[in-house]
Amino acid sequence: MTTPKPVSHAARDQVGRLLALVPYLHQHGEVRISEAAEALGVDAAQLDKDLRVLFMCGLPGGFPDDLINVDLDALEGEGIIRVDNADYLARPVRFGPSEAAALVVALRAIEQSASAETREVVARTLAKLEEAGAASAAEQIHVSADDSPGADLLPxxxxxxxxxxxxxxxxxxxxRDEQSSRIVEPRAITRVGDATYLDAWCHTAHGDRAFRLDRIVAADELAETVSERAAQPRDLSGGWFRGEGETVAVTLRLWPDAQWVPxxxxxxxxxxGPDGxxxxxxxxAGEAWLQQLxxxxxxxxxxxxxxxxxxxxxxxxxxxxxxxxAGGVG
Known part of the structure; x- marks a missing residue:
């Protein structure tokens, strides 16, 4: 049995840093690496490593004139970042037909389950794309209603x-293999990965919770209004359940015969881990489920x-x- 590759976020994190680094350098020009590291919230040593990857990035083709140029002599000798051959980064973004189609499909999908305020923003964005001609290849695209479990409860x-x-x-x-009735104060509906969630304050749990739509069996609107606890959507960029008591992070060590679990x-x-x-x-979410596993x-x-x-x-x-x-089980 092949051991699954470990989950690694290093490459993804570096791409995120590079996406923030390039506009910063284009705006500020020549800067000291310590200054840039502080502004970007990253260690100077890590920023140095990122810069050594940056000079391998650029326009398609991969020829020297296509790639971003990082002055390594200035970086190593003076601790100064000098970058050139990146003027194209200041040009307006232009969408190809496939890119425009993907963007329109995503916006129309968001429009179906968004709040009234968000739907207005999406509609304005779609109108601007059409005015610019970027959406011409996607004009015949129609996004059907989501028929996944829980989608019928969206309205x-x-x-x-x-x-x-x-x-x-x-x-x-x-x-926990259980179904319960809860009174909640809803804030927003948000899609994370492949699942859609209802973000709400739960009266049963006396705290913030995120409910997957495909696990909501029924929903009824009540006459009672929400309190200030549900006045604003939460910042969920760090994840739904971090520090909320909804789940407990459990570390398991799996030998080869159990490595089907992930x-x-x-x-x-x-x-x-050690020894394969x-x-x-x-x-x-529950110790009983963990013990069954x-x-x-x-x-x-x-x-x-x-x-x-x-x-x-x-x-x-x-x-x-x-x-x-003891012979208690036959």
């Missing part, structure tokens, strides 16, 4: 958000953290073993 959810009303929802949590369950992180093992981090993969998995989860599973496994040894 009810968005209507409650627009009118500032609370909702009563019936929500299914697969990791193929079936979403993992937050994955790194190689794989360490994965999973967001778990551990019994399935035993003895080819072990809880590394949190320690109390490892101790709890060990105690339950020993109790189950005693039943077998």
């Amino acid at each position: 009810v959810l968005q209507g409650a958000i627009d009118r500032g009303h609370q909702l009563e929802i019936s929500y299914y949590v697969p990791s 193929e079936y369950y979403p993992v937050v992180d994955s790194t190689p 093992t794989l360490d994965v981090v999973i967001d778990v 551990l019994f399935r993969v035993a003895p080819h998995a072990r809880v590394i953290a949190p320690r109390e989860f490892a101790e709890s599973f060990t105690a339950n496994a020993r109790a189950a073993l005693r039943l077998y040894q």
Whole structure:
């Protein structure tokens, strides 16, 4: 069995830094690396590494005249960043037919489930694209309504958000295999990755929660208005569940016979462990679900953290073993 490659964010992070670095250098011209590092919020040593990648970037073709030029002598000798042959970065962005089509499709998909204010912004953007002729190749594109689970509830959810009303929802949590009724104060509907979420303040949990639309079984708009707790959408750039108590990050060490787990369950992180093992981090909403998973993969998995989860599973496994040894299980 081939060991899955560890999840790595290094390349993605570097691309993000380069996208911020190039406009900054184009605007400021010659700057000291310490000054640029402070402005961009990155370590100077890391910025030096990024600059050595930058001179391999440029226009298609890959010839010397196509690539951005970084003065390495000035960088190494004086600690000064000098970049040229990047004037094309100041030119207005022009969309090709395929790029325009992709942008129009995305905007029209957003328009279907967006708030009234967002729909107005999307409509203005589409109009500008059409005026500029960028959307000519996409004029015949039609985006059908989302038929994924929970999509039929979008009008009810968005209507409650627009009118500032609370909702009563019936929500299914697969990791606990249970369905519950909750009163929530909705803020916004947001798509993250392949899933759409309702961001809300939950009366049952007494805190902020994010509910996947494909797990909302039913929803009814209530007459009660939302409070200040749902006045503004949250900044969810750091993730839905970080610090909210909705899930617990559990680190599992998987031996080869259990390394199918990250193929079936979403993992937050994955790194190689000792002796061919794989360490994965999973967001778990309930200890009962975790124990079911551990019994399935035993003895080819072990809880590394949190320690109390490892101790709890060990105690339950020993109790189950005693039943077998005492003949209590036929």
